[in-house]
Amino acid sequence: MSDDQAAAMGRLKDKAPQAAELLRQLANANRLLILCHIAAEERSVGQLEADLGIKQPALSQQLAELRQYGLVKTRxxxxxxxxSIADDRAQAVMGMLYEIFCGDGEAIAARAQHPAGASVRTADASARPRGDAAQFARVTPVARR
Structure with a gap:
């Protein structure tokens, strides 16, 4: 194992408990619904109750847990x-979950097919086709430092 790999493994070991706790918070369907709903914009308790169909006592309990862990903030x-969401990591995870479960799936499929460290470049705007024509991307490996 190289020094870089050993350092990365050390960081992973240090951060694993935090990642596990974040995933534990997201493992509850009601908390996940709440976070998904407020990821786009802040919402009042009344809006959350009406939009999600979660009764106020259960909603308050889940919001308290999310507040305690620092995933949401209040105004x-x-x-x-x-x-609203207070944690950038939770915001990023919610974006990815939305893309996977609620999006059209094309972006996820594209990511899965392109190796890590590759960038996707499209032609400049003046050369792009118009209308419904397909647009192709060129995948270029990024030099690692």
């Missing part, structure tokens, strides 16, 4: 409390 406006 008070008059008598309403608004929730």
């Amino acid at each position: 008070r406006q008059s008598r309403s409390i608004y929730y």
Whole structure:
């Protein structure tokens, strides 16, 4: 194992408990729904209850857990409390989950086919086809440092 690989393994071991806790928080369907719903924009408790169909006591319990772990933040406006995502890691995971489960799947398939460290470049805007014509990308390996 090279020094770089050993250092990466050390970072992985240090961060594994944090990753496991984040995944534990996301493993509850109601918390996942809440985070998905507030990933796009902040919502009040009343909006969350109406939109998600989660009754207020259960909603409050899940929001308290998300707050305790620092995944959501609150903002008070008059008598309403608004929730939004507070953790960039959770925001990134929610984006990826949305892409996988709610998106069209093309971006995930493209990512799976391109190796890590490769960049996808498209032709400049003036050369792009118009209308519904297919657009192709050139995959170029990125030099590793």
